[in-house]
Amino acid sequence: MNSETPRIVVTRALPPAALEPLHSVGSVWVSPHDRPLTVDELHAAVRGASAIISMLTDRIDDDAVAAAGPNLKIVANTAVGYDNLDVPAITRRGVLASNTPGVLVDATADLTMTLLLTVTRRVAEGDRLVRSGTPWSWDIAFMLGSGLQGKQLGIVGMGSIGQAVARRAAAFGMDVVHHSRRPVDVDGSHPLPLDELLATSDVVSLHCPLTPETRHLIDADALRAMKRGAYLINTARGPIVDEAALAAALADGTIAGAGLDVYENEPEVHDDLRRLDNVVLAPHLGSATVETRTRMAELAVDNVVAVLTGKDAPTPISVPSS
Known part of the structure; x- marks a missing residue:
C-alpha cells in the first residue's frame, strides 16, 4: 500500500455493496469481530486512519481521535444520534463529524x-x-x-x-x-x-x-x-x-x-x-429494516468518500453554539 493511500476504518461489518465506493478512495479495514470493539481494540484499529466509520456502540472521544493521529479527516457515525461522539473534541482537532439523519x-x-x-x-x-x-x-x-x-x-x-x-x-x-x-x-x-x-x-x-x-x-x-x-x-x-x-x-x-x-x-x-x-x-430495532440500515451505511460511506475527495460531506454534524 502506498503510504499516501488513505486508511479507512469500519468498526463493524456493513453491507459489502454499501462499502464498495470506499475501495476507490482508500484502503479499507473492516472489523472482523461480530461485536463492538473494546476501547483498546478501537484505539489500535484507528491508528493511522484518515476516516472512521463508527457505530452507535463506539465511543469516539478525544482519546480515540488522538489514537488515530494527524491523518484523520472524518468520523462518519452510522446513526442519526451522535451522543457516542464527543463532537467538540473531534472538531477541535480539525476533524469533521457526520451522521445519517433522515433515512431512518x-x-x-x-x-x-x-x-x-x-x-x-x-x-x-x-x-x-x-x-x-x-x-x-x-x-x-x-x-x-x-x-x-x-x-x-x-x-x-x-x-x-x-x-x-x-x-x-x-x-x-x-x-x-x-x-x-x-x-x-x-x-x-x-x-x-x-x-x-x-x-x-x-x-x-x-x-x-x-x-x-x-x-x-x-x-x-x-x-x-x-x-x-x-x-x-x-x-x-x-x-x-x-x-x-x-x-x-x-x-x-x-x-x-x-x-x-x-x-x-x-x-x-x-x-x-x-x-x-x-x-x-425490543432490542434496538428502530432502524432495523433492510432498506433503512442499507441506506444508513450508504450515507456514512458517502460522507467519507466526499471528504477524502475534497468535497463537502452530505450530512455534517454542526456543533451547537454555547
Missing part, C-alpha cells in the same frame, strides 16, 4: 407505533400466554387493553421522527400534543410545557436527543406526574429514562405500561423490567 425516520416511527400498539393491546403478553401452553378461553373481560381513538399522545421531541409519529397517531384517531426545545409548528398538534404534557397524555413517546439536559428526563418524579393509566414509549436513547424508577412505576401501577427499544446501559436491561408483563422490550 419512517422505520423508527413505524417501530414506535408497533411498540405503542403492542403494549396497549397486550400483544406480547398474549403471545407469551399462548406459547406457554397455559389453558385459556375467550370471555368478555379477557386480556383487555386500551384503545387509542380519542386518546392523547404526548410527543417529547418534535423533530422529524416525532412528526412522523404524530402523522401515524392521527391516523389511529389520537389527539397529539408535543414538547420541544425549539418552537415547532406542526399541523394537528399544539405545544405544551413538559409537566402539562406528562399530566394530560395517555401515551408519552420520547423522540428527543440524549444530552446532559435530557439524561433521566423521565425519572421518578416525571413518572408520578403521568396519568395513572398512561403508557411510556422510548425509541430515542435509553438514558433519557431512569430504568430503576420506570421498573418501580410499572410494578406499583404508577403507569400502566411501557414499550422500550433502547436501554440505559444497552445491551443490558434492568432485571426488574424483564420480570414485568406490562413492558414490551
Whole structure:
C-alpha cells in the first residue's frame, strides 16, 4: 500500500455493496469481530486512519481521535444520534463529524407505533400466554387493553421522527400534543410545557436527543406526574429514562405500561423490567429494516468518500453554539 493511500476504518461489518465506493478512495479495514470493539481494540484499529466509520456502540472521544493521529479527516457515525461522539473534541482537532439523519425516520416511527400498539393491546403478553401452553378461553373481560381513538399522545421531541409519529397517531384517531426545545409548528398538534404534557397524555413517546439536559428526563418524579393509566414509549436513547424508577412505576401501577427499544446501559436491561408483563422490550430495532440500515451505511460511506475527495460531506454534524 502506498503510504499516501488513505486508511479507512469500519468498526463493524456493513453491507459489502454499501462499502464498495470506499475501495476507490482508500484502503479499507473492516472489523472482523461480530461485536463492538473494546476501547483498546478501537484505539489500535484507528491508528493511522484518515476516516472512521463508527457505530452507535463506539465511543469516539478525544482519546480515540488522538489514537488515530494527524491523518484523520472524518468520523462518519452510522446513526442519526451522535451522543457516542464527543463532537467538540473531534472538531477541535480539525476533524469533521457526520451522521445519517433522515433515512431512518419512517422505520423508527413505524417501530414506535408497533411498540405503542403492542403494549396497549397486550400483544406480547398474549403471545407469551399462548406459547406457554397455559389453558385459556375467550370471555368478555379477557386480556383487555386500551384503545387509542380519542386518546392523547404526548410527543417529547418534535423533530422529524416525532412528526412522523404524530402523522401515524392521527391516523389511529389520537389527539397529539408535543414538547420541544425549539418552537415547532406542526399541523394537528399544539405545544405544551413538559409537566402539562406528562399530566394530560395517555401515551408519552420520547423522540428527543440524549444530552446532559435530557439524561433521566423521565425519572421518578416525571413518572408520578403521568396519568395513572398512561403508557411510556422510548425509541430515542435509553438514558433519557431512569430504568430503576420506570421498573418501580410499572410494578406499583404508577403507569400502566411501557414499550422500550433502547436501554440505559444497552445491551443490558434492568432485571426488574424483564420480570414485568406490562413492558414490551425490543432490542434496538428502530432502524432495523433492510432498506433503512442499507441506506444508513450508504450515507456514512458517502460522507467519507466526499471528504477524502475534497468535497463537502452530505450530512455534517454542526456543533451547537454555547
